[in-house]
Amino acid sequence: MPYKTLEISNAASVYEQNPKTSQFYKGFSSVDISNINSKLYDIDIIRQDLINQFRIRKGERLMNPTFGTIIWDIIMEPMTDEVYELLSQDISSICNSDPRIVPIQININEDQGGYLIEITVQVVDTDQTATLKLSFNQESGLIVQ
Numbered sequence: 001m002p003y004k005t006l007e008i009s010n011a012a013s014v015y016e017q018n019p020k021t022s023q024f025y026k027g028f029s030s031v032d033i034s035n036i037n038s039k040l041y042d043i044d045i046i047r048q049d050l051i052n053q054f055r056i057r058k059g060e061r062l063m064n065p066t067f068g069t070i071i072w073d074i075i076m077e078p079m080t081d082e083v084y085e086l087l088s089q090d091i092s093s094i095c096n097s098d099p100r101i102v103p104i105q106i107n108i109n110e111d112q113g114g115y116l117i118e119i120t121v122q123v124v125d126t127d128q129t130a131t132l133k134l135s136f137n138q139e140s141g142l143i144v145q
Helices: 042-055 081-096
Strands: 026-028 039-041 101-111 114-123 129-137 141-144
Touching (some): 042 114, 042 129, 042 141
Antiparallel strands (some): 026 039, 101 114
């Protein structure tokens, strides 16, 4: 003998939630002081993660010597074919190490005192794209444009 029969007339209303606007990836940032709650979503958190990896010299991170970039080691080298190939491989491996994105285009140019790099990426399974403009300079460091 059943205890009680329960009938729900509109099952959808029980599970009704506010729709999220494409917040596949969530994270926090302590870098951007203008962001009051420090929450980042989707392309913003991916962008911040990529920038963090470009800020660190390869081998500098404790317990993860493959994290970072070689750009800081060759920043004053003239743009020869060998340097261009090293930069291309390093930037591609950084972008390909993040499973959330697919690199679409990478442009590397020699700039006064360093390199100017433009990376266009697309978030996997979405139509979100972003272009990162990174200026690496011996004197001023990394400038995100």
